[in-house]
Amino acid sequence: MLAPERRPEPLTSPAAATVFTMVLTQGPVSRVEIARRTGLSSAAVTKAARPFIEAGYLEELEATERSGPGAGRPASPLAIRPDREFFGGVKITGDELIGVVTDLRAQVLTSARRPLTDFAVESVVADIAALVADLLAASPAYGQRCHSLGLAVSGDVDRAAGDVRYSPFLSWRQVPLARLVARATGLSVTVENDVKALTVAEQWFGEGIGAPSFALVTLGVGIGCGLVVNNEVVAGSHGVAGEIGHIPVNGEGPACHCGGRGCVEAVAGTAPILRAARAATGDPALTIDGAIAAAHAGDEAVMAVFARAGHAIGLAMAAMANLVGPERIIVTGDVAGLASYGLFEEAITSAFAGQAFGAAADCRLILRPRPFEQWARGAAAVAIQTLFTL
Template identity: 75%
Template sequence: MPALTRRPEPLTSPAAATVFTMVLTQGPVSRVEIAKRTGLSSAAVTKAARPFIEAGYLEEMEATEHTGPGAGRPASPLAIRPEREYFIGVKITDDGLIGVLTDLRAQVLETDHRPLADARVESVLADLAALVAGLRARRPEYGERCHHLGLSISGDVDHDTGMVRYSPFLGWRQVPLATYAAQATGLVVTIENDVKALTAAEQWFGEGIGLSHFALVTIGIGIGCGLVIDGRVVVGAHGVAGEIGHIPVGGEAPPCHCGGHGCVEAIAGTGPLLAAVRAATNRPGMTIDEAIQAAHDGDERAREVFARAGHAIGLAMAAMANLFGPARIVVTGDVAGLASYGLLEGQLRQTFAGQAFGAAAGCEVVLRPRTFEHWARGAAAIAIKTLFTLRER
């Protein structure tokens, strides 16, 4: 059963999806400009936009430009009415829920955090239902116009069926999360892998606007990657495309939780990285913050561990760039991952530049810090994107 079955009535054709998406992600924009960018005729743009205007999703602004040089009819830009509909996004971690309520542009209006009592599915669902109800109750209009919930979770997630096939940090296997969450909250639910959800948010509302090819790499507990090729988030036949954290770069060691050996994640993920620093410095009780500080203070043993992690990530990023040729790679992560990045960056960039082939070495690599609320916003963006695009899979 698909995780989402409802769509707005105006979304009836590829042209409608194209027009609405352009206004949502790049507006306000005139019909003339939409036609120029998309290749649609002016009549087709007007036909596609009209139902959205009538349904209250779009509005015509005052005329600010002309359709041609000299005398001409002023063009009225189309703009989103962001308050027309609200969305909730929740990032599920191994120990908590981070929730946001957004408008149609994925602008965060409300936030909430809720620790998990435990990782049992029924317990997480109870906490999720309470969080969602609390967010919707903050304003009457939220309860009236918020009907969609996006969930993001690390691991192997089937967006189409709403199934969490495997989430290593929660220990879940074959959990029909979308169905359970819909029953618990009464909302229409979409779920996605957390990295792919964040990638979708960057595509529509962040660093990826206007780019047909870009990648997002996340550093933290795991090493993840989201890919956008020809304007679409790549999922692959099995839904696990972009898992650069499980590219083997370390030979037969160390072992990875996935069952493989030498994976990037087994070298550069927060847990393995900390374990390696503890072993190198003979400080078994060291925290990740202390490991980072030791490296910053010049402990060469700690610095070598971080450099190895940067080398592993750089190799994986170069392999990805050689295969897919993104115009930009956005690097982000959790708090520990971003704190580590300054120690990883030099070796990461050096390895990437040395291993990337030809013009791929010129790919722009940018660091963009993202909080857990941004990850939850990614979940909301998935709900928005799924609602307002025709089926891509």
């Protein structure tokens, strides 16, 4: 692998961050339009854009003619040069690592997977370093122009410190993951909760573009939620804002791994659904795929299990909508979660409509299938965000 190029440092002010982010997420866009949307003066926009152009992150496209009364000189839109820098992203699951390399627009260029056989921190860090080395070796350009790596992991993450405070699926507590992986890879490392990372990708590069307020709900092993309010991802004072999976919907319900009882996740996560389906059918060998197939085939007992799960999810989404008032809710998840969605969609929407207050019930629900590589893309999006925001 070739030695990495030295990265220029064009980000020098909040105005620079604002201008670059707008071109990145909404471009190509002219300086005049940037000034109109941001309230910056034309001179301030030009000053902010200049170092990005000189460093090769932005380029001026061919001027486009203006028309209409008062039309001035032709505008030269600013656009991103997506291959100016590359970013690594790794999603850490309970059994494997999924890694990607993306360009500046978070478009996945290459991906790879690596199984996890040991949850010991040292072993996982070594596996991450090996996976990243394989990914960057796919192209000389990746090795030269990749300086940043994002890591996405479920649980309680302190992004500012780079620590995993608690990850239930890895049985980790107080792990300084960013520091350990930075030492092992030589890259700048950002660690984020996986759902918040996916939310950043949606905000900057997906369904959240242009929406000042939205929520992302993930279905699968856990029930997660990322929140954007007034164009900012909400972390909360302790970094755990949006944890709708741990909203209690039944005080007498099953125990949750968090220590609570009756949490949404304890009712509607993949493992609780499977346990309930096995109990309903009397089949201890039933798999989640088998449970989904049985429900689709009309097994009333299994259908009731999914209905209860959907009702719990709908109540939690309504509670979140009542508190936050998002413009839209994007629902996504792993394969099992999305395969299940059709089974409890009616229960979700019914519970949501019945519990949402007033206009909160008008919130638009969007279903977005997403493979696991997209979680790794979310990690890369966080690395991009870290580099280009102040």
